Amino acid sequence: MSARNALLFSILGGAILTTAVAATAQPQVREIDPFEEAAPIQAAAQAAPERGIRVLVESPAAGKTVESSTHVAEVRGNAIAAGDRPQSFDVMIAIDVSQSTRHASGADVDGDGEIGEDPHIGLYAPGEFSDDIFSTDPEDTILNAEIAAARALLGGLASGRTRVGLVSFSGAVDLDTGRQKSRDQQDAELQVALTEDFAQVHAALDRILARGPHGATNFAAGIRLATRELANLSGAVSHPAPGAQRIILFLTDGLPTFPHGQATVEDPGDLEAAVGAARVAHSAGIRINTYAIGTNALARPMGATEVARATLGTFTPVIEPAAIGAALQSVSFANIEDVAIVNLTLREDTPDVRLNPDGSFVGFVPVQEGVNRLLVNAISSDGSEANVELSFDFKLSKNQGKMLERELAELRELNTNLLRHMEAERIKREKRRQRVEKELEIRAVERD
Numbered sequence: 001m002s003a004r005n006a007l008l009f010s011i012l013g014g015a016i017l018t019t020a021v022a023a024t025a026q027p028q029v030r031e032i033d034p035f036e037e038a039a040p041i042q043a044a045a046q047a048a049p050e051r052g053i054r055v056l057v058e059s060p061a062a063g064k065t066v067e068s069s070t071h072v073a074e075v076r077g078n079a080i081a082a083g084d085r086p087q088s089f090d091v092m093i094a095i096d097v098s099q100s101t102r103h104a105s106g107a108d109v110d111g112d113g114e115i116g117e118d119p120h121i122g123l124y125a126p127g128e129f130s131d132d133i134f135s136t137d138p139e140d141t142i143l144n145a146e147i148a149a150a151r152a153l154l155g156g157l158a159s160g161r162t163r164v165g166l167v168s169f170s171g172a173v174d175l176d177t178g179r180q181k182s183r184d185q186q187d188a189e190l191q192v193a194l195t196e197d198f199a200q201v202h203a204a205l206d207r208i209l210a211r212g213p214h215g216a217t218n219f220a221a222g223i224r225l226a227t228r229e230l231a232n233l234s235g236a237v238s239h240p241a242p243g244a245q246r247i248i249l250f251l252t253d254g255l256p257t258f259p260h261g262q263a264t265v266e267d268p269g270d271l272e273a274a275v276g277a278a279r280v281a282h283s284a285g286i287r288i289n290t291y292a293i294g295t296n297a298l299a300r301p302m303g304a305t306e307v308a309r310a311t312l313g314t315f316t317p318v319i320e321p322a323a324i325g326a327a328l329q330s331v332s333f334a335n336i337e338d339v340a341i342v343n344l345t346l347r348e349d350t351p352d353v354r355l356n357p358d359g360s361f362v363g364f365v366p367v368q369e370g371v372n373r374l375l376v377n378a379i380s381s382d383g384s385e386a387n388v389e390l391s392f393d394f395k396l397s398k399n400q401g402k403m404l405e406r407e408l409a410e411l412r413e414l415n416t417n418l419l420r421h422m423e424a425e426r427i428k429r430e431k432r433r434q435r436v437e438k439e440l441e442i443r444a445v446e447r448d
Contacts, residue, residue, distance in 0.1 A: 059076045063391065063393075073372070074363070078158075087161075088241050089357075089358055090230055094169060094248055095146050095147070098170040098253075105135075107140060115140060122136070143208075148325055153357070156354065168222075169221050188221035191204035194229060194239070218258035219273070219307065220274045245287075247313075293324050332381070339376065343365050346367070348365075348366050350363055361378075375387060376390075
């Protein structure tokens with residue numbers, strides 16, 4: 001039982017508690033195991049951070065009256081690790097837009113009730129789809145899944161505390177030689193410089209979708225451009241915030257195939273270029289969290305793992321491209337592991353809490369008319385805990401609560417998806433463990 005659950009267990013007199021926000025816990029630091037490639041893993045140990053945590057509740061204000069059409073109150077605030085004020089973050093999202101991202105993701109990304117499939121491997125009549133179509137629903141591709149994940153991430157970040165930029169990377173291919181079209185070509189494009197205006201980022205994501213997948217995969221180009229913007233190197237358009245933590249979220253469905261050799265051939269120079277670019281990023285105080293999406297990326301994940309390792313970042317394999325949204329939303333920039341909210345008056349906790357990557361949180365807690373006393377408990381990745389208690393009055397009102405109901409429904413859908421992703425990964429890991437144990441038993445018998 002975690003320290004947080006132990007606390008709640010004590011508060012509520014031994015009631016069994018579960019909470020969906022456990023999905024936001026960070027992966028444990030350990031060595032990479034080739035038999036467990038489906039589990040999120042820490043690519044390298046972080047430097048030990050300063051210990052301590054604080055909780056700031058922004059709303060409801062203590063002693064005030066909250067009104068809603070349902071017996072639910074919204075609670076918003078920030079959990080702050082090792083500091084007196086909220087941390088600030090500069091985040092560059094680097095999205096792989098190479099040709100391979102045109103394949104079906106295996107999810108109904110656009111929510112139209114149809115799940116796109118690859119017609120090359122499905123039971124489709126000859127000529128029903130042209131040879132260049134790799135998803136029967138063009139809005140359910142891996143690229144669409146990446147874009148949807150980035151949009152969902154933006155929805156959980158606090159403008160004013162986090163600035164976001166966007167980089168796309170691929171690489172133009174000479175069709176005759178299979179190599180780069182020119183030696184000086186730019187294989188990464190700055191879509192949006194660091195900004196607090198997330199509407200600009202959403203608009204850029206629209207432009208990426210409109211252009212569609214193209215070219216080969218150049219890790220080094222994407223990393224170099226994102227580093228240039230975050231570190232304010234020569235040619236940068238962005239203006240990094242002093243003291244902000246610098247992070248690159250690197251999404252790819254493949255392995256580096258450029259800048260060296262042919263686009264269809266894995267070249268050692270491509271990996272060397274990617275790792276070299278990552279080392280430059282690390283020297284600038286930048287951490288890179290990589291997400292390897294789909295079977296192609298996981299067949300040979302060396303590029304993504306080594307890039308993360310070089311910057312003390314995390315490597316998260318996502319076997320099912322559809323799960324990239326859940327994987328991306330479970331990241332934490334702020335070293336906050338969990339936030340729980342309990343109505344001490346009703347002696348009830350709530351699973352409807354969303355902990356965002358920057359440490360901000362929103363929760364919907366059951367309340368009664370009259371006075372309600374709440375406890376907000378937070379735990380950091382170093383095990384530090386903090387509690388805040390507050391009281392407020394609640395009044396049932398027929399004229400308020402429509403927006404709250406919609407936000408609550410969206411949060412429950414998000415947490416359901418996160419838990420479904422966690423359970424699917426747990427089942428895969430257990431099956432893999434059983435296969436490995438069986439193989440080891442067979443080999444032990446053969447040796448005897």
